[in-house]
Amino acid sequence: MLGFPQVSRRSADGFGPRKVDWSLLVIDFHLGHKLIRGPTQRNKYGLKTSPMKLDGVFREKRDMSILSLEVFAPSNAGQTPNAQENELVALFYTFQILESEAPMCRVACVDSTQMKRRSFPSLTLDIFPSELDLINSIVDVVVDLDPDILVGWDVQNSSWGYLAARAHSFGIEFEETIARAPPRYSSGNNFQWESRHTTTLKIAGRHVFNLWRIMRSEQTLNIYTFENVAFHVLGQRVPKYSPLTMSNWYRSTSPVHVAILLRYHTKRTMLNIEILNQTEVVTKTAEFARVFGVDFYSVISRGSQFKVESFMFRMAKPESYVLISPSKSDVGKQNAAECLPLIMEPQSSFYTSPLVVLDFQSLYPSLMIAQNMCYSTCLGRVIDFQGRNKFGVVDLDRPPKRLEKLHDHINVAPNGIMFVKPTVRKGLLSRMLTELLDTRVMVKQAMKGYRHDKALTRVLNARQLGLKYIANVTYGYTSASFSGRMPAVEMADSIVQSGRETLEKAIAFIHSTKKWGAEVVYGDTDSMFIYLQGKSREQAFKIGYEIADAVTALNPAPVKLKFEKVYHPCVLIAKKRYVGFKYENIDDREPIFEAKGIETVRRDGIPAQQKMTENCLKILFRTQNLTEVKQYCYETWTKLLENRAPVQDFIFAKEVKMGTYSDKGPPPPGVAVAAKRTIVDPGDEPQYGERVPYVIARGEPGTKLVDRAVDPLEYLQDPHSSLDGFYYISRVLIPPLERIFNLVGADVRQWYNEMPKARHIDLKSPSKAGDAQVIELDQYNISEHFDRSECLICGNFTLQGDRCYSM
DNA sequence: TAAGCAACCTAC
DNA sequence: TAAGGTAGGTTGCTTA
Structure with missing residues (x-):
């Protein structure tokens, strides 16, 4: 680390990782300063902006701003519009500054008889003479509004992607024109990877959100159509129109149809933003970025390895540790893993007495802390293996007599790997994990204090989730065998084997304590299912807490066995498959149906299977008849x-x-x-x-x-x-x-x-019409359900048929 | 007919 | 090129 430039935390142009400042994560730094608002101004779109005084300096307060765009291009023969052929006739966009006033919606369209025919109240229409003018107008909009985030439901084939493709056909370098900075010519662009995992469209200085893909990782749903996500996230029914319908409407002479078309797309741009708000994606991403110490977009586009590393490096640098950079082949030459987590074969049965579930809280991180496991504390194997003392991707070169000197200061993991005790050197990973877990407790504590403040609660909650995430994936980082940047199978094995022994010892202890009359009938990695035959639910709660405390006392801190829940009754079906009525508190009167692994929670079956299985189980649980x-x-x-x-x-x-x-x-x-x-x-x-x-x-x-x-x-x-x-x-x-x-x-x-x-x-259906009706109403949401009481043209609530009296 | 394999999705 | 891990159950099909 010698010669590395010293970077102070406040240095604005500093580079390299900053030290992790844990206290900043607990209390929002905004709270520590008096914010002085400058005079409110309005920009040309009528949106409020107000500069803020922070640390004695005036700066414009910049909340994240989002521009949501959808496009319409009529196509032929009912095909999905194709950017090679089908011209854009209308663009729809909604702009919103987060945490600020109402969003702004606008429609821009190409001059045509349809659009001229009448004005559309409640819609702001900008009309342009040609498609090229239309495209140029949106470029101006982006430059003027200067949004941080560009969002569209499907940024690849419609929305921004379609727009960019059309712009290219006019020779416009669209991405560069609306960028905030000159493009970065990175050599390693991987179109296939990008298109499969994030988005191919990149705008320098702005984030492009491919909303459906974000929702895919955010929500567990059967199908990720816009309509289904809007329903599950916002509780709103929106119609789906085929390209044929929409093209016909556009070409039709009916002003009602054109109006539906315009309002439909406008609504979609608004719902994009509502979905983002509802799922708190921007808040979460921003807070995760702060916690992980990575840039905003990397939170979405990169994997867990990158995030652990970023975090770890920020802790490593002040201690002058350098992370090794093994080659791909070094990584491949690691020893094979030898240890497996314990997954008991469950005693499959219908349990009518209470079944207590206990699990070790953050078991792997806790063990890493308890045993001071880290790259920086490992002394390798007690006995060489195949004549070598490998540790991860490197060969350990242990000076002779080193072990004798450290004799009383060594922990030996169950797989025969040695780590020095924290008195000699506190491992970087264990220090990092200690701080992560402790800070998380503090953040959760702070959340309780700010319960009235919704925005702050959201921020703090996102932050504690971020901390939890890093703690959980740190083990994965050490065991990343095929893609790992710095894996260490021996350490991963130590962790797994310690976990296994911790669980085995706990089970043996429970079985040996006769007064509980408890039997462990299932366990997976860090959990135990304890059957208390003949006991009441109240007794089960009491015994469960007692066992949890007793086992916690047997283990080194911070390993903790936590009371999780009582199942009563319960069916254990197979490994990783069980279902029961769950009680979390002793005074819970109504149980919650909870299933793991079985068809009711899987998405590769059909709804009928889910419903029928769940209903049968509920009847069994309630009546046992x-x-x-x-x-x-x-x-x-x-x-x-x-x-x-x-x-x-x-x-x-x-x-x-x-x-x-x-x-x-x-x-x-x-x-x-x-x-x-x-x-x-x-x-x-x-x-x-x-x-x-x-x-x-x-x-x-x-x-x-x-x-x-x-x-x-x-x-x-x-x-x-x-x-x-x-x-x-x-x-x-x-x-x-x-x-x-x-x-x-x-x-x-x-x-x-x-x-x-x-x-x-x-x-065979006697009349499929019946089916068709059902499916359209419930699955595909025909327009009947769309804004039922709202006039499709002016948005007023005085409805007569499809439109209101005023039309 | 059993065994093996690919494909999915889930638990931890 | 970017990419945490393993265990496990189930289905539908092919092959021995």
């Missing part, structure tokens, strides 16, 4: 056989990653459906990682499943097709029930076979 479960199954199957069940309950949706599948063997159904879709409409190819919906239709006997997978919309339009009821009942609905109810001695398949089926009703 199999006759009632059987009754429910009969009703559900009958409903299905009589074709009274809604189609959207039978739609599979799985992620597809086009271009990653092997040619041998048939593709997965979702891929086949997507491929078919792409042939009809090339612009409709699913994005990498998009979830593609399909249903299984009846087909010739012996046909493969892939060949019977159909796009749901296509299925609805085909009057001759019907769902494969046998497949759905026998291969989808029954198996998960079988696995559960086998444990209580019931044969669900037998129930089905015995079920009186009064008459054989073909699953």
Whole structure:
């Protein structure tokens, strides 16, 4: 580290990592200073700006600002608009400064008879003579408003991406024109990686948010269409219009249709921003950046390794540690891992007495702290392995007599790796983790004190999540075997094996303490499921807390066994699969249904499977009466056989990653459906990682499943097709029930076979119109549901039909 | 018919 | 080029 420039924390042009200042994370530095607001001014768009005085210096207060854009280009023959051919006719944008007043919405469109026909109250329309003028106008808007973030639902194929492609066709260097800085010509651009994971569009000085991809990592949903995300995040129903419908509307003479079109797109730009606000993405990203010590966009675009490293480096530098830079081949030459976490084979059964769940809080970080495990404290193996003393990617060169000297100051991990005790040297990682965990406790404490302040609570909450994140991925960093920058399998093994022994000892201890009458029936890595047969729930809580305290006392600080919850009753099905009624507090009256790993929480089945499994379990838990479960199954199957069940309950949706599948063997159904879709409409190819919906239709006997997978919309339009009821009942609905109810001695398949089926009703729908209605209303949200009470043209609430009296 | 494999998704 | 890890269950299909 000699010769490295000294960088002070306040140095504005300093480079290199700054030291981690933990206290800044606990109390927001804004609070430590008196903020003096300067006179409020308004910019040309009428938005307020006010300079702030901070540390005696006036600076413009800069909250993050967002510009959301969607575009409209009419296409031919119902195809998805294609930037090579289809001209833009309208742009829609909404601008908002975070934490500030109402957003500003505008529409810019190309002069045409449609747009001239009438004015559209409640919409601000800017009309331009040509597409080129339209594009130039948005460039001006971006330059004027100078937003930090550009957002669009799908930045690749529509929104900013479409706009950029159109601009390119006029020879405009769009990205450079709206950039804040000259472009950075980085050599290592990887188009494929970018397009699969973030976005290909890069604007120097601004962040481009590909919203659907952000939502994909933010929310667990069955399908990531704009409509579905808006519904789940905002509770709003929005319609979906096909490219054909929208193109027809634009070309139609009906002012109502043009108005719907304009208001629809405007609404989408607003909802983009509302979704961001609701999910607190910007707050979280900004706070994570502060905690991790990385730039804003890296929080989204880079992996955990980069973040751990950034954090670690900031701690390492003041201590003059240098992180090693092994080559790829050095990393590959590491020893193989030898230790496995403990995952007990559960005693699969239906448990009617309380089952207490305890788990070790942040087990791996705690162990690293407790045993002072770090790159900087490791002394290697007690005995050489294969004639070498390897530690991660390096060979340890331990001076002779070093061990003798340190004799009483060594901890030996269960896998035979030695670490010096903290009295000799406190490890960098353990110090980092100690600070992380302690600071997190303090941040949580501070949150309680500012409960009334929503904005600050959000910030502090994001901060404690960031701290938790780093603590959790630090272990992963040490064991990153194939992509690791600085892995150390021996240390990772030490951690895993210590964890395993900690858990094993706890189990043995619980079994040896007879007064509890407790039996550990399952455990996974850091958790224990303890059965208290014959005990009441109250007793279970009491014993659970007692065990937690006793085990904590047996372990070195900061290892802590925490009381988590009581399941009553509960079914343990297999490793990583269980379900029960959860009580978190002794005075909880109503339990919460909680399932792990089983079909009710998986997204590769269908909604009907989730609902039916969950309902059967609830009946079992509430009544413990199999006759009632059987009754429910009969009703559900009958409903299905009589074709009274809604189609959207039978739609599979799985992620597809086009271009990653092997040619041998048939593709997965979702891929086949997507491929078919792409042939009809090339612009409709699913994005990498998009979830593609399909249903299984009846087909010739012996046909493969892939060949019977159909796009749901296509299925609805085909009057001759019907769902494969046998497949759905026998291969989808029954198996998960079988696995559960086998444990209580019931044969669900037998129930089905015995079920009186009064008459054989073909699953073929008598009239598919019924289905179509259901699916459109609930799944695809036809316009009936959109702003029902609002006039589609002026936005007023005096509705008569589609529009209000004033039109 | 069993065993093996690819693909998915989840728990920790 | 960028990329935390492993364990585990299930389905649908192919191969031995």
